[in-house]
Amino acid sequence: xxxxxxxxxxxxxxxxxxxxxxxxxxxxxxxxxxxxxxxxxxxxxxxxxxxxxxxxxxxxxxxxxxxxxxxxxxxxxxxxxxxxxxxxxxxxxxxxxxxxxxxxxxxxxxxxxxxxxxxxxxxxxxxxxxx
Amino acid sequence: xxxxxxxxxxxxxxxxxxxxxxxxxxxxxxxxxxxxxxxxxxxxxxxxxxxxxxxxxxxxxxxxxxxxxxxxxxxxxxxxxxxxxxxxxxxxxxxxxxxxxxxxxxxxxxxxxxxxxxxxxxxxxxxxxxxxxxxxxxxxxxxxxxxxxxxxxxxxxxxxxxxxxxxxxxxxxxxxxxxxxxxxxxxxxxxxxxxxxxxxxxxxxxxxxxxxxxxxxxxxxxxxxxxxxxxxxxxxxxxxxxxxxxxxxxxxxxxxxxxxxxxxxxxxxxxxxxxxxxxxxxx
Numbered sequence: 001x002x003x004x005x006x007x008x009x010x011x012x013x014x015x016x017x018x019x020x021x022x023x024x025x026x027x028x029x030x031x032x033x034x035x036x037x038x039x040x041x042x043x044x045x046x047x048x049x050x051x052x053x054x055x056x057x058x059x060x061x062x063x064x065x066x067x068x069x070x071x072x073x074x075x076x077x078x079x080x081x082x083x084x085x086x087x088x089x090x091x092x093x094x095x096x097x098x099x100x101x102x103x104x105x106x107x108x109x110x111x112x113x114x115x116x117x118x119x120x121x122x123x124x125x126x127x128x129x130x131x
Numbered sequence: 132x133x134x135x136x137x138x139x140x141x142x143x144x145x146x147x148x149x150x151x152x153x154x155x156x157x158x159x160x161x162x163x164x165x166x167x168x169x170x171x172x173x174x175x176x177x178x179x180x181x182x183x184x185x186x187x188x189x190x191x192x193x194x195x196x197x198x199x200x201x202x203x204x205x206x207x208x209x210x211x212x213x214x215x216x217x218x219x220x221x222x223x224x225x226x227x228x229x230x231x232x233x234x235x236x237x238x239x240x241x242x243x244x245x246x247x248x249x250x251x252x253x254x255x256x257x258x259x260x261x262x263x264x265x266x267x268x269x270x271x272x273x274x275x276x277x278x279x280x281x282x283x284x285x286x287x288x289x290x291x292x293x294x295x296x297x298x299x300x301x302x303x304x305x306x307x308x309x310x311x312x313x314x315x316x317x318x319x320x321x322x323x324x325x326x327x328x329x330x331x332x333x334x335x336x337x338x339x340x341x342x343x344x345x346x347x348x349x350x351x352x353x354x355x356x357x358x359x360x361x362x363x364x365x366x367x368x369x370x371x372x373x374x375x376x377x378x379x380x381x382x383x384x385x386x387x388x389x390x391x392x393x394x395x396x397x398x399x400x401x402x403x404x405x406x407x408x409x410x411x412x413x414x
Binding site for chain 2: 004005006008009010012013016019020023024026027030041042044045048049050051052055056061062063064065075076078079081082083085086087088089090093096105107108111112114115118119122123125127
């Protein structure tokens with residue numbers, strides 16, 4: 001019977017490696033200009049001094065999951081890499097739920113499930129006041 | 132590409148590479164250095180700096196997580212209740228931070244960072260662990276066995292005490308971390324070690340894994356609000372991940388007390404700068 005701690009470590013290791021490689025490749029595509037960015041570099045320099053609401057309004061950039069339709073652009077492909085990092089804990093917590101149950105630890109399985117729900121609510125922008 | 136465009140991201144990569152080394156050697160999270168320094172000396176708005184700070188702390192702890200878990204330095208059962216309380220409050224902190232006026236957040240950030248510098252200055256770093264559990268800690272099986280190889284293979288059986296208070300502390304720490312974009316390892320470690328009685332090395336390792344979960348929840352608030360600019364966050368993530376690896380290799384040879392004192396001075400200066408900027412004294 002595999003210890004949930006080992007299961008978590010194994011998945012964390014693999015997913016972090018995937019996110020790192022993805023981010024390096026996405027940055028390379030952005031840097032080389034292989035993928036045109038949605039917000040032009042000159043505009044970013046002018047706008048990154050502004051609060052986020054003003055930045056989005058002036059750049060015409062999306063919020064929420066609206067960026068998914070722009071994932072073919074250099075800047076938003078990099079945002080996809082960032083989202084991969086933010087998803088890792090959610091996947092690892094979900095993966096240890098059955099591992100805890102198999103070891104007869106329903107309380108820890110419930111805590112892991114609650115953690116998955118919190119992270120899912122955050123990812124889906126369901127938290128009150130987040131929008 | 133416009134040449135001037137890349138000056139700041141390249142400077143950011145260089146800075147976070149150094150921060151990654153320093154953070155590992157000094158035993159603190161990179162975010163607590165990154166946010167006040169970058170907010171004070173780089174042209175980016177504080178909203179984007181806090182978002183990048185969260186991702187920076189997140190990526191560094193994700194990278195270290197597998198090693199910490201396998202070495203028994205992070206305890207998953209201890210992580211679960213604390214990270215859950217922290218991540219819920221971290222979401223609230225992130226929402227609050229993005230809703231408050233920038234000057235107010237900048238002032239509060241400066242005051243918090245100066246307090247962190249004072250806390251680091253006063254902390255002894257001595258060992259302090261509990262061998263007796265409380266009822267909640269017993270029910271949650273918050274216990275473990277840790278072998279300290281650096282101390283000649285000494286075996287330490289530990290259990291948590293004051294568990295409910297510990298969980299409440301992590302809720303408060305999570306709120307501050309989400310609001311300011313910090314990893315908050317500076318507060319996690321004393322809460323785990325001094326309050327709950329986890330051995331110091333287990334406290335440091337477990338704190339890292341807790342940060343990786345808590346910061347994931349707050350990071351989504353910043354992502355969904357559009358407050359994560361890849362051109363700021365990605366160089367910072369890659370810089371700190373590479374720097375952390377170098378830092379881990381340098382850890383045995385660098386004089387940690389000297390690095391720690393340097394970090395305290397840098398934190399005090401960056402905190403003072405953020406405070407004065409927030410108060411409009413030094414814009």
